[in-house]
Amino acid sequence: MEQTNEMMIEFDSRSCNESFARVAVAAFMTQLNPTLEEVADVKTALSEAVTNAIVHGYENEIRKVTVTCSIAGQVLTLNVSDSGVGIADIAKAMEPLFTTKPDTERSGMGFAFMEAFMDDVQVESAVGKGTSVTMKKRIGRIAGEYHD
Amino acid sequence: MEDFFKINGTDLTVFLPAELDHHNAEKIKQGSDRLIQNNNIRRIIFDFRRTSFMDSSGIGMIMGRYKNIRFMGGVVAAVHVNDRILRILTLSGIYKVIDIYEGLPEQSQMF
Secondary structure: OOEEEEEEEEEEEOOOOOHHHHHHHEEEEEEHHOOOHHHHHHHHHHHHHHHHHHHOOOOOOOOEEEEEEEOOOOOEEEEEEEOOOOOOOHHHHHOOOOOOHHHHHOOHHHHHHHHHHHOOOEEEEEEOEEEEEEEEEOOOOOOOOOOO | OOHHHHEOEEEEEEEOOOOEEEEEEHHHHHHHHHHHHHOOOOOEEEEEOOHHHHHHHHHHHHHHHHHHOOOOEEEEEEOOOOOHHHHHHHOOOHHOOEEOOOOOOOOOOEE
């Protein structure tokens, strides 16, 4: 049977907690024996999702962000959820360079980075209810073994 | 905060923190804009020697400074750029408008 493990953290939507969330997830994923690059990829993707929850979901109001992290075999699954404003047009939000906040120097690259660094990114959202981003990445490919 | 910045003539060097995320990008943004305005800065040099992490908030911050200084005829450079940071700069497309160096401009080749 595949090894499974799960953890969940909930924290205030303060920007100083972004680094806390990255370190917590990086520490949890060490049991998969990841490369440094895999850890950096996951930290970047997580940082994008958490920043989105803080900047867009809650628009800098202090509420709760939830990060769930689970392992099944060699696959790491991350979920970042907020109960903020939600996204009206998910496809539009995921376009590179699209941002609803150009005046505050958001680059519009958040979802593009999540997709670049993770194997799979799924977004569920309802306006006024919140947003849930689920990302998956296979960690620690064994030499000579490839997965599509 | 002051140890992030060094002014030499019309050059402003920004010594970026270990982790350039949304939280730290906001601090750098506020500190640098004041110095750029008050000191007639013509070149902003982002020094990544201490930086091991950057996300798209860092890109937004650099892009914002680039837009401001280009308006006044200035330029932007990135120095001491490691592989990870280079990957983020490349992925974002910002490498097309700033000069990127592995070490310092006088010592190393541009990427």
